[in-house]
Amino acid sequence: MSLPQPPSDARDDRPRAINExxxxxxxxxxxxxxxxxxxxxxxxxxxxxxxxxxxxxxAGMRIGRESIARxxxxxxxxxxxxxxxxxxxxxxxxKVVVRWTAEVRFLDNGRIGFYDVLDHITIRDGLIVELMxxxxxxxxxxxxxxxxxx
Numbered sequence: 001m002s003l004p005q006p007p008s009d010a011r012d013d014r015p016r017a018i019n020e021x022x023x024x025x026x027x028x029x030x031x032x033x034x035x036x037x038x039x040x041x042x043x044x045x046x047x048x049x050x051x052x053x054x055x056x057x058x059a060g061m062r063i064g065r066e067s068i069a070r071x072x073x074x075x076x077x078x079x080x081x082x083x084x085x086x087x088x089x090x091x092x093x094x095k096v097v098v099r100w101t102a103e104v105r106f107l108d109n110g111r112i113g114f115y116d117v118l119d120h121i122t123i124r125d126g127l128i129v130e131l132m133x134x135x136x137x138x139x140x141x142x143x144x145x146x147x148x149x150x
Contacts, residue, residue: 018091022098030084030102032076034069041065042127049133055141080105082112096121106144113143 021040028036041047047068051059058075062068082103090097098119105112115135122130141147 015089015091018096019086019089022086022089022096026084026086026098026100029072030081032073032081034071034073037072038065038069040128041068041131042124042129045127045129045131047071047128047131047133051135051137051140055146056137056144059137078107080107087116094123096123109143109145111143113139115140 025037025040028040043065044063045065045068046061046063048061049056049059049071053059058071062071082105084100084102087099087101089099098121100117100119102115102117103112104115118134120132120134121128138147142149
């Protein structure tokens with residue numbers, strides 16, 4: 001699977017193709033299908049979940065499809081994704097920024113949270129070579145019980 005390359009003469013089709021590819025990417029992500037999700041990444045891609053690993057153990061960098069796929073599958077062992085929506089997509093050249101929301105149930109405590117997420121993606125040869133994932137680590141830490149509110 002790959003994300004569309006800029007066409008030389010039919011630029012009008014690119015936004016639709018990007019949106020379709022992104023929908024499939026995030027469908028795989030929220031379904032926990034690590035192999036399908038990782039198939040959108042280059043073999044040596046980097047995926048960084050920005051955050052403090054003490055508060056959010058999923059934070060950190062994964063390198064390569066195998067590591068990315070296993071990380072996603074591990075997330076689904078502790079979370080149930082109840083839904084997601086892509087809010088906006090901005091693309092230019094080899095960069096795509098996706099703002100999306102997710103509804104997540106934490107399987108350890110049953111709490112449900114709604115999270116705004118921002119992914120900054122770099123594409124080369126139709127594959128993701130870098131994905132930087134930003135989310136509200138504070139509210140996630142609170143929902144997980146890792147941060148106490150005074």
